[in-house]
Amino acid sequence: MTVARSERLLILLQVLRRYRQPVSGAILAVETGVSLRTLYRDIASLQAQGALIEGEAGLGYVLKPGFMLPPMMFSQEEIEALVLGSRWVAKMADPRLAAGAVDALQKIAAVLPPELKEEIDNSTLLVATPRSREDKTDLAMIRNAIRAEHMLDLAYEDEKGTITQRRIWPFALGFFDSVRVVVAWCEMRRGFRHFRTDRIISAVSTGERYTRRRLVLLKEWRKEEGIAAPG
Structure with a gap:
């Protein structure tokens, strides 16, 4: 399989970072899957882009600390x-x-x-248009409240059509194919609850911080739900 040149240079940088001492061009060529001639050209290209690669053919090469990847090099x-x-x-x-x-x-x-x-x-990876339910509140405001760790006052309609007033501590927002869900600590229920955004009649930020940190609540919720933290 042919590897794009930009991806090949990225692989070479990653290999060089594994070595603290000079490593021969022959070893680098084997690890990156290119000929020795191509390896020398790739090293010259990286040096031209500012990579602090010291050494020369026959002596080996080493990448000095402090070099950041050229802008936006991705596989x-x-x-x-x-x-x-x-x-x-x-x-x-x-x-x-x-x-x-x-x-x-x-x-x-x-x-x-x-x-x-x-x-x-030219990407052929497509996403279908969802049949999402209409939200009655401003999700940007909810996201801001989560970032600021501010309490929200909600008017919330359950599946039976009953409307209740809730004060919640929002700490996460889940996106699904057809609905969005605010994950929060509910003062009325004294526990974690999930609030579908299409059932939130109104939401007002109190501007007051809740008494526990967002990440602590998230950790406890994951434990209660049996959800592993992202790797």
Whole structure:
């Protein structure tokens, strides 16, 4: 399988980072799967981009600390993950977050090498348009409350149509194919509850911080639900 040049350079950098002492070109060529001649050209390319690679043929090479990757070097799988993720958010999230996903992908594409930009433009990974239920409240406001660890006052309608007033401590927002769910500590129920955003009649931020940290609540909720933390 042919590897794009930008991906090949990224692999070479990752290999070099594993060695603290000079490593021969022959070893680097084997580990990156290229000829020795190609390896020397790739090293020269990285040096031209600012990589602090010291050494020469016959003596070995070492990457000095402090070098950051050239802007936006991604493997093909990473590009596909970015495209798929951005397209999913653009269709599943609230308008402001959806616009953010589109803008972020455009910024990434603007600084990619031509061959990788083409991967974004020609990606065949598609996301279906969901049959989502209409939200009656501002999800951007809810996301802001989660970031600020602020309590929310809700008017919430349950599956039977009964409306209750709740004060909650929101700490997560889940996105599913057809619904979105606020995960929170509910003062009325004295426990964790899940609030579908299409059933939130109104939501007002109190501007007051709740007494426990968001990450602590998230950890306890995961434990209670038997959900493993992301790896």
